[in-house]
Amino acid sequence: MNTEIAEKVTGLFPALCEKELLEDISRNGKLMEVSANTVLVEIGSYVKVIPLVIKGTIKVLREDDDGNELFLYFLNPGQGCAMTLNCCMANKPSAIRAIAEDDSELLAIPVDYMDKWMKQYQGWKNFVLQTYSDRFEELLHTIDSIAFMQMDERLVKYLKNKAAATKTRVFKITHQQIAYDLNSSREVISRLLKQLEKLGRIKLGRNHIELISLV
């Protein structure tokens, strides 16, 4: 029994605290460290492990037919990837790409245990359902923001989101990358960022953005 894993899971995933489940997890899960920008799940790939986030931030994004990307959401410690759960159970290729936003630590659970644990452990089942539920809600918000919100609001939301996920107010990022994430164009992002700077809500520099007051 790997106590390191057990401790981390108890701390971050209270839903998974059943004794036998905890033992099962610590026996079969593998801790892995990934550095920033590592691609964890590629679109079209078949996923064989379920990652639970222990430390860091994972960015989940979608891509359209032309290869334009669209940022969906961040995964933080204490969360698992709903898409992965989904794909694993249905044995379908991934519809999303997941990349490490920061240096992160994951607990990888082999998919083979999915079925068994779903039946065997109430806590695991609850965790899976909760994960689905959380993401579903999140996705609805994302849809709202694409369908109904203006770019400026989406940008502010994106910045806030990123700040919350990475727990920092200064990020190293280019306007172009934000444009990719939001499926917009660099000029539009630059102009909107400029406005925010004029309002004193952020501070701009080459390759970095500092958040001042994003209410």
Added chain:
DNA sequence: ACATTAAGTGATT
């Protein structure tokens, strides 16, 4: 000093 890349701008759709 020069090339490269990020960011700013005005005009057009």
Added chain:
DNA sequence: AATCACTTAATGT
């Protein structure tokens, strides 16, 4: 809000 064509500024070699 996106795209184009161009300028300006910062950075690496």
